[in-house]
Amino acid sequence: KVDKGTVVILGTDGETATQGLDGLGARCAEYYKAGARFAKWRAVLKIGNGLPSELSMIENAHGLARYASICQENGLVPIVEPEVLMDGPHDIETCAAASERVLATVYKALADHKVLLEGTLLKPNMITPGSESKQAVTPAEVAKYTVRTLQRHVPPAVPGITFLSGGQGEEEASIHLDALNKLPGKKPWSLT
Numbered sequence: 001k002v003d004k005g006t007v008v009i010l011g012t013d014g015e016t017a018t019q020g021l022d023g024l025g026a027r028c029a030e031y032y033k034a035g036a037r038f039a040k041w042r043a044v045l046k047i048g049n050g051l052p053s054e055l056s057m058i059e060n061a062h063g064l065a066r067y068a069s070i071c072q073e074n075g076l077v078p079i080v081e082p083e084v085l086m087d088g089p090h091d092i093e094t095c096a097a098a099s100e101r102v103l104a105t106v107y108k109a110l111a112d113h114k115v116l117l118e119g120t121l122l123k124p125n126m127i128t129p130g131s132e133s134k135q136a137v138t139p140a141e142v143a144k145y146t147v148r149t150l151q152r153h154v155p156p157a158v159p160g161i162t163f164l165s166g167g168q169g170e171e172e173a174s175i176h177l178d179a180l181n182k183l184p185g186k187k188p189w190s191l192t
Helices: 024-033 054-073 092-112 139-153 170-182
Strands: 006-008 016-018 038-045 077-084
Touching: 016 038, 016 054, 024 054, 038 054, 054 077, 054 092, 077 092, 092 139, 139 170
Parallel strands: 038 077
Antiparallel strands: 006 016
């Protein structure tokens, strides 16, 4: 993990931006010398009441893109982690819509910063109802919404997607991952 945590973005409803770009090149060079070949940077985005805001998405996408570019300049594979939190009462459709907006913004920023997508990994959230939602969904529904979101916004040049549990229990996350891999259809990335 090469980021230095989050700070609140002034003028937002408690949304945050990840910090740590200052001196990142030198830190990455040291990590590479020490034997590291991968690095991770986590951006955290909230859902609810118009969130994530455009400002939050742009700020976090820019940070992820700069981090990825700096990592690649120093021989490290960046793990890009735009986590849309599952906190709240939102339904699965709301999570999908927010995640699609976030991924579109992130991949636009990565392209703008000339990041080599073949040399990255994505670590997104799965598409689930919020932790306070009363909506019951099956693992097959989680798989359908998650794969559809990825198909719409993650270029096939990205070699692998390594999901985070994002507040799910270990067993639940494993069941959902199994359903993702069993879902028929195009999935040009390795899903783990």
